[in-house]
Amino acid sequence: MIFNSVTYLIFLMVVVLLYWMLEQRSRLVMLFIGSLIFYAFWRIEFLPVMLLSVITDYIVALRIYNTKEHKNKKLLLLISLAVNLGLLIYFKYLLFFANNAIGLMNFMGITADPLVLNIILPLGISFYTFQTISYTVDVYRGFIKPERDFILYSCYVTFFPQLVAGPILRAVEVIPQLSRRPKFEVSFLGIGLRRILYGLFLKVVLADNIAPMVDAGYGQPLEHLSAIDVWTLAFLFGFQIYFDFSAYSHIALGSARLMGISFPENFNFPYLSVSPRDFWKRWHISLSSWIRDYLYLPLAGRQVQDRSTGGIETSPGTQSNQWKLGALYTTWAIMGLWHGASWTFLIWGLYHACFIFLYRIVTPLFKNLSENTRVLGGWAVTLPVIMLGWIPFRAQNMSVVMGMFSKILQPHEYLWLGLRENTYVLAAFILLAIIITYLIKRFIVPAYSRQPLLSIAGESILFSIIIGLVFVFLRPINQFIYFQF
Numbered sequence: 037m038i039f040n041s042v043t044y045l046i047f048l049m050v051v052v053l054l055y056w057m058l059e060q061r062s063r064l065v066m067l068f069i070g071s072l073i074f075y076a077f078w079r080i081e082f083l084p085v086m087l088l089s090v091i092t093d094y095i096v097a098l099r100i101y102n103t104k105e106h107k108n109k110k111l112l113l114l115i116s117l118a119v120n121l122g123l124l125i126y127f128k129y130l131l132f133f134a135n136n137a138i139g140l141m142n143f144m145g146i147t148a149d150p151l152v153l154n155i156i157l158p159l160g161i162s163f164y165t166f167q168t169i170s171y172t173v174d175v176y177r178g179f180i181k182p183e184r185d186f187i188l189y190s191c192y193v194t195f196f197p198q199l200v201a202g203p204i205l206r207a208v209e210v211i212p213q214l215s216r217r218p219k220f221e222v223s224f225l226g227i228g229l230r231r232i233l234y235g236l237f238l239k240v241v242l243a244d245n246i247a248p249m250v251d252a253g254y255g256q257p258l259e260h261l262s263a264i265d266v267w268t269l270a271f272l273f274g275f276q277i278y279f280d281f282s283a284y285s286h287i288a289l290g291s292a293r294l295m296g297i298s299f300p301e302n303f304n305f306p307y308l309s310v311s312p313r314d315f316w317k318r319w320h321i322s323l324s325s326w327i328r329d330y331l332y333l334p335l336a337g338r339q340v341q342d343r344s345t346g347g348i349e350t351s352p353g354t355q356s357n358q359w360k361l362g363a364l365y366t367t368w369a370i371m372g373l374w375h376g377a378s379w380t381f382l383i384w385g386l387y388h389a390c391f392i393f394l395y396r397i398v399t400p401l402f403k404n405l406s407e408n409t410r411v412l413g414g415w416a417v418t419l420p421v422i423m424l425g426w427i428p429f430r431a432q433n434m435s436v437v438m439g440m441f442s443k444i445l446q447p448h449e450y451l452w453l454g455l456r457e458n459t460y461v462l463a464a465f466i467l468l469a470i471i472i473t474y475l476i477k478r479f480i481v482p483a484y485s486r487q488p489l490l491s492i493a494g495e496s497i498l499f500s501i502i503i504g505l506v507f508v509f510l511r512p513i514n515q516f517i518y519f520q521f
Contacts, residue, residue, distance in 0.1 A: 231290025
């Protein structure tokens with residue numbers, strides 16, 4: 037079951053109705069069963085994999101809390117990590133590591149055949165395993181007490197709006213909200229439906245209509261693409277993945293809000309960032325915050341935080357330079373491989389590590405510039421660097437990655453165009469539209485919100501257009517990009 041389908045909208049309507057009708061215990065049981073049904077619509081045979089992760093961390097967290105000796109607590113934590121990371125390694129990375137090892141053996145003269153296994157990646161495994169790991173680690177750190185109600189804890193992990201592609205939330209943010217149902221307010225429906233409509237618009241009207249252009253461009257032989265074409269495709273895929281994934285987040289937040297449950301925001305105009313640190317405070321905020329607290333800050337020897345907001349830090353404190361570099365590049369290598377078992381994703385992660393490292397070096401050189409100059413200059417540098425980073429994320433293999441990067445370094449490749457004219461116009465129009473939307477939200481919306489009649493009229497017109505476009509384009513053809521992770 038995917039968000040951009042009539043089936044999901046009917047499912048959501050039934051669940052929300054039951055949620056407000058049932059009493060506390062029945063409501064939790066309904067949410068748990070409903071979430072399992074939601075997941076089973078994809079492949080029911082992978083439910084046991086998810087439940088193994090859920091049950092493991094439920095039991096381990098209770099044992100950690102009741103154990104006095106620190107070494108035993110650490111052993112229990114290692115059991116949780118072994119189970120969850122073992123599931124990830126088997127389903128997501130086994131073939132990648134095995135076939136690369138076999139390739140290395142063949143290179144060294146040791147004959148070995150490629151490993152052939154029919155391994156299907158379970159939907160959402162990267163998200164729900166990270167969520168259960170964070171729960172157990174937080175109990176181990178003493179940030180939270182384990183939840184003894186198995187159904188309540190299971191609802192936290194399997195809650196269907198965020199089950200497949202996040203946000204990756206902490207137990208302290210969700211379990212208290214699930215444990216007590218708020219008094220019904222009409223505003224829950226208004227806010228929730230508005231967010232769902234925004235999400236459907238971003239997905240079915242924008243992302244899904246940009247996708248064919250991106251696919252066609254990346255499907256062409258490299259010799260048919262100019263340097264300007266490469267830049268254009270990098271920007272277009274950047275827009276596609278932003279609209280696609282922020283659409284999922286909007287629908288997830290909106291679906292939860294219909295039940296009076298609030299999730300932290302996952303995106304905040306990332307393409308208006310003025311630095312790499314700013315970008316990772318605005319893009320996929322829950323994942324970058326998870327990486328910050330469960331990987332980067334521990335490696336950097338700094339105090340961790342307990343919230344899925346704020347994004348990843350880029351300053352590792354007072355450790356030695358070697359330690360700084362080790363924490364930085366290890367974090368981003370893992371961040372890249374988390375997205376996919378491929379060298380292209382590893383390169384994407386290391387690309388961002390290099391960008392952040394260079395930013396640390398050059399920032400002191402511009403400290404005497406005016407605030408406006410730093411902001412505009414930072415955005416003018418950050419945006420193209422971020423967009424170029426999407427090339428290894430989208431390209432089919434390393435050969436394509438190297439070929440596209442080589443194009444942009446050759447001056448003569450800027451003297452011709454290979455794509456259709458409307459492709460360049462669309463890329464420029466979308467960037468302009470993002471800037472205008474931000475300015476409207478920042479300056480015009482607050483002014484009009486103080487004038488109720490104008491605000492209601494404006495929203496009525498806007499949502500009439502959005503509903504009409506969603507009705508025209510709604511069709512469950514394209515899954516969300518982040519479903520593959």
